[in-house]
Amino acid sequence: MRSALLSLALLPSLAYAGLFTADSMVKMLDAKSFKQAMKANQTSLVAFVAPWCGHCQRLVPEFSKAALGLHPLLPFYAVDCDDDKNKRLCADQGVKGFPTVKVFPRGNSLPPMTYEGAERSASAFYYYATRRIHKPKSFLKIYQPEDLVPWIEKRADAMRTLLMTNDKKTPLLWEVLANKYEGQLEFGIHRDRQGKGYTAIGMEPVGKKESKVLVYPPGSTTPFIYEGLNKFDSLSKFYDGILDGSVDITVINAEAKKEEYEPSEEELDIERKQEAQRMALLHGGYAEMIDFEAALKKGDAASFHDTHGFGSAPLKKKVNEEAPKAEESKAAEPAQESEPAKAAEAESATEAVSATEEATVEATETPAPEAHVGKDEAEL
Numbered sequence: 001m002r003s004a005l006l007s008l009a010l011l012p013s014l015a016y017a018g019l020f021t022a023d024s025m026v027k028m029l030d031a032k033s034f035k036q037a038m039k040a041n042q043t044s045l046v047a048f049v050a051p052w053c054g055h056c057q058r059l060v061p062e063f064s065k066a067a068l069g070l071h072p073l074l075p076f077y078a079v080d081c082d083d084d085k086n087k088r089l090c091a092d093q094g095v096k097g098f099p100t101v102k103v104f105p106r107g108n109s110l111p112p113m114t115y116e117g118a119e120r121s122a123s124a125f126y127y128y129a130t131r132r133i134h135k136p137k138s139f140l141k142i143y144q145p146e147d148l149v150p151w152i153e154k155r156a157d158a159m160r161t162l163l164m165t166n167d168k169k170t171p172l173l174w175e176v177l178a179n180k181y182e183g184q185l186e187f188g189i190h191r192d193r194q195g196k197g198y199t200a201i202g203m204e205p206v207g208k209k210e211s212k213v214l215v216y217p218p219g220s221t222t223p224f225i226y227e228g229l230n231k232f233d234s235l236s237k238f239y240d241g242i243l244d245g246s247v248d249i250t251v252i253n254a255e256a257k258k259e260e261y262e263p264s265e266e267e268l269d270i271e272r273k274q275e276a277q278r279m280a281l282l283h284g285g286y287a288e289m290i291d292f293e294a295a296l297k298k299g300d301a302a303s304f305h306d307t308h309g310f311g312s313a314p315l316k317k318k319v320n321e322e323a324p325k326a327e328e329s330k331a332a333e334p335a336q337e338s339e340p341a342k343a344a345e346a347e348s349a350t351e352a353v354s355a356t357e358e359a360t361v362e363a364t365e366t367p368a369p370e371a372h373v374g375k376d377e378a379e380l
């Protein structure tokens with residue numbers, strides 16, 4: 001065993017491999033692409049990492065699962081702060097230890113917040129990200145049917161869009177769009193019960209279960225019913241088109257109606273992975289996830305995954321000679337690693353690698369059901 005560890009120690013590149021790879025939904029950014037990514041009015045999560053840091057290596061699968069679950073609504077990124085060309089960016093972002101996870105609620109137009117949670121699990125990141133989507137002041141949940149017309153008339157000068165839905169919860173996709181189009185579109189949402197909302201706005205109820213997106217062009221109180229797919233890309237294209245104003249809205253809507261759902265091979269692959277993750281979740285702990293919401297409210301979230309037997313459990317479940325040692329060294333490590341710890345880390349990194357390898361094996365045997373999957377969230 002000792003000789004195996006020694007030979008690993010001689011191969012630092014091996015120990016450093018396996019931060020976010022091409023098949024992860026977490027995109028590695030450098031200073032230049034970071035700047036570009038922050039131009040989008042989107043909520044995103046960014047992990048500032050260093051390849052030699054054991055905590056960063058353990059973060060990778062969890063952060064990747066949350067990223068998969070939230071694709072394509074909330075992008076997840078990572079920055080390698082060990083790379084010389086990113087050092088300035090990491091310093092500007094006030095990164096002092098690794099990993100540092102930050103949420104940017106609306107690209108570079110709002111200040112970021114640092115994730116302070118002790119739990120670095122997929123579901124912790126998932127909930128953290130979804131709860132920090134910037135909500136524009138103009139975003140309104142309209143509860144009563146009789147409040148619909150006043151909402152439509154209040155900002156008659158603006159382009160308004162209203163979601164008529166059966167959902168109790170505001171769909172994540174609607175929040176993401178409201179954030180993206182703040183200042184350009186007024187967003188409303190109404191939970192329509194038995195068509196009363198439609199009656200209140202002088203329309204025949206459209207579909208019972210289906211969510212419908214209505215659009216009121218400036219100056220108009222007669223809506224267009226959006227005919228395209230209730231997906232992020234399709235709706236973004238539609239809104240971009242009507243905001244551009246150079247083509248008539250009926251033409252844009254007709255184009256949207258014609259659009260067939262033809263995902264690329266890459267997108268299909270992502271959907272398959274999301275489905276697999278969702279199945280694992282249904283199989284292993286959907287009810288637990290609902291309890292997780294309650295645990296968050298009570299403040300018990302940090303220990304939730306340990307007490308419920310998933311999350312970071314694969315490392316602990318594996319009972320063999322090495323495991324307790326790995327645990328000890330993990331417990332002794334600070335929650336973050338700073339630059340001066342680098343030399344010491346080089347030694348313990350070998351321990352971390354063997355533990356990580358076991359965790360990977362374990363994880364492929366029993367997929368850990370930590371994260372929601374975007375499918376339910378990504379559509380209206």
Ligand SMILES: *[C@@H]1O[C@H](CO)[C@@H](O)[C@H](O)[C@H]1NC(C)=O
Pocket residue numbers: 039040041180182183184
């Ligand atoms: C971001 O939102 C602002 C309005 O708050 C808008 O002026 C700008 O064009 C948007 N940027 C992008 C890239 O959509």
